[in-house]
Amino acid sequence: MRLLVVEDEEDLAEGLRVGLSRSGYAVDVAGSAAEAHELLTVNEYDLMLLDVNLPDGDGFTLCRALRNGEVDTPGEGELRVLMLTARGNLDDRVRGLDGGADDYLVKPFHLKELEARIRALLRRDVSGTTASLTLGDLQLNTARRTVTLRGRHLNLTPKEFGVLEYLMTRPGHVVSSEELLEHVWDANADPFTQTVRVTVGTLRRKLGEGSIATLVGRGYRLAGIAA
Numbered sequence: 001m002r003l004l005v006v007e008d009e010e011d012l013a014e015g016l017r018v019g020l021s022r023s024g025y026a027v028d029v030a031g032s033a034a035e036a037h038e039l040l041t042v043n044e045y046d047l048m049l050l051d052v053n054l055p056d057g058d059g060f061t062l063c064r065a066l067r068n069g070e071v072d073t074p075g076e077g078e079l080r081v082l083m084l085t086a087r088g089n090l091d092d093r094v095r096g097l098d099g100g101a102d103d104y105l106v107k108p109f110h111l112k113e114l115e116a117r118i119r120a121l122l123r124r125d126v127s128g129t130t131a132s133l134t135l136g137d138l139q140l141n142t143a144r145r146t147v148t149l150r151g152r153h154l155n156l157t158p159k160e161f162g163v164l165e166y167l168m169t170r171p172g173h174v175v176s177s178e179e180l181l182e183h184v185w186d187a188n189a190d191p192f193t194q195t196v197r198v199t200v201g202t203l204r205r206k207l208g209e210g211s212i213a214t215l216v217g218r219g220y221r222l223a224g225i226a227a
Contacts, residue, residue, distance in 0.1 A: 063081050103120075138168070
């Protein structure tokens, strides 16, 4: 899943980028509201971590603009917004949530709690309320970052895990290479490389031939997982 961190404190922003990347997320960083606005109009994100205090405005205004349709985002799904701020009084929390934020976390916070809240918000777009995704004999745990097939643990790379997670949240749907690149890789990915095709190929071999169907000119779809 692809995240946008909007935070002007460089050390914190870099810490979030590194920590969340290690957990398998694709992470882009914006240091201002203007930079965030620009990235939001170009890239499709699954969730935005939004600081309230920004050098050129505040997160409340950006969130409200996003919810009011004043930011022309390329994605069709609703972007989840988790506000991160040192302003933890009741009025600010109410203002953030009423302004369209999905959750509100007060600084300082622990990375584990942040990741748990991210997983909870991202699960709102899929069926089920647990950290596990199941399709036939295939089970993926988003909290533990583990995958088992017919009871056997699979050793996946972070990108293979990301591709599988994205496909499992869209069972029966054909997902294009462009969509996978948009949600599993960050802004540094070269759109002209074969990285998606190669990653899907190695993932298919680990899951078993026939597990991921390729529809020429359209994309990929999970298939043949059940026993």
